[in-house]
Amino acid sequence: MSISTSPAPLRTDTQATDNGPPARHDPPIIVFERVSKTYPNGVPAVQDVSFTVRPRDFVFVVGASGAGKSTIIRLLIREETASKGHVLVEGQDLARIRHRHLPRLRRKMGIVFQDFKLLPNLTVAQNVAFAIQVTDPGRTHLKEKVGEALYIVGLEDKLNNYPTELSGGEQQRVAIARALIHRPRIFLADEPTGNLDPDAGWGIVQLLLQINHRGATVVMATHNREVVDLSRRRVLAMEGGRLIRDEQEGQYLKDGEANL
């Protein structure tokens, strides 16, 4: 498989700022402390996993299907709670967050998935606006915010198209625009390139790198070897629910490692 490595043109909006490289001395924004998760059927999805992520870091969580990548994301958005250990986001233990406070946590996060999760009966602009309409329906300048988010992902000319009229890559960009609308400090992506061809997938990763460059912390679960190897970012490798490698500027596979 080959992908074009030529960088996509960076899009910036008027308020974009370059927040520089990860802050090595800042307190971690995400902490996994000896986290285990066993599902009700008894299957251990994550076992004794510990790592920290600093603000403005970009982290790939890699591994084969069933390695525990998606569980890491689900624990971060509190769709699941840890069976053992602690998951902290911005110093807050997610197990202690009350159900009614979850929306506040999720508004700090931008989340995208492999299946885009777009509403087919809404246009691109309506899909992006939806995130504001259901959280803050009285918000002013909605059009401008939607336009800005779509400009960042390069879809400002597709405002009135429906998701079914877009390619997979474009649909994922719409999902990213929707996730960006709250200006999240943490951006989580669960296999965002899983349904895309290599070029479109690489385009999405470049977009996420750009979002990271603008100051957001990005955690991306993937088993796309090419994008990980080309990006040269931090890699957390999972196998059988365990964290087997945590490497700065890592590769999908380390020498001598079996195929994940």
Place this chain on the structure above:
Amino acid sequence: MNPIPVLRYVIGVALQNIVRNRGIAFASVLTVTMTLLGAGAAVAVVSALDGVLHQEESQASVLKVFMADHISFASALNMEHTLGSEPTVLSADFENKNQAAKEAASGLGLSGALKILQETGAGNPLPASINLHLRDIAAVSAINSQVSTSALLYPGPHPTDYNKDVIPRLEKYIFAAQLGGALLVAVVGAVALVIITISVRTAAFVRRQEIEIMKLVGATDWFVGWPFLVEGIIVGVVSAILASAALIGVGLGFGSGGNLALGIGIRFAALVVLGLIVGGAVLGSFGSLVGVRRSLAA
């Protein structure tokens, strides 16, 4: 948060849900209408029976103590005074034989019969009486026992007009009507609740992707749940309006003299309509809460 866009969103989505699931929404409206119709009819019947009971009670709390023909006027007055001073007696009025005849002629339509008796020389067969107005119907039996052994009383089998069977029989009817009405409302209400719950659960299932996205982008539970609650309230209120229209239509059809059927007044009917609307809204919102609870917990 500005309430107008929120309200617009909530009502818009609720109406959209009803239109999208119009089949099941129609079934919900039909069932809730039947429940409320049953409830309204039961209230009307029980109220009518209650009215009859009160009328009977007020009549029954007047005890006629019939006097023997041979007693003197002074004895009768003495007895009137004695009975009138009893604490359970509000007032005691002496009614002589002529007054009794007049009463029977006008109240019971016996003027013809009395005239014949007068003309044939048989005289007035009706006894004089002391009419006791009692404070409480429960006292009737005690007063009756107290006076019925007096030698001054009319010597026939009924020295007073006390009928011990009337009130308990009426109370039995009222209890049966109330029990039957409550059972009817409970059974049909439970069915309506299940139908509304299924309807809202279906709406939540149809919109599961939207709900999932709403929760992922940080919508609160109440924001997700309100449209379903409003949907339930709309179903309940529309059903209440239909049930009220049907009840009032039937009531007007069989009513007369400014009243609805069973002698129900307009003011009482308005109260029943209000009760049905509130009941429909409560039934609808409760069904919705049960229906959407699972989606919110997921």
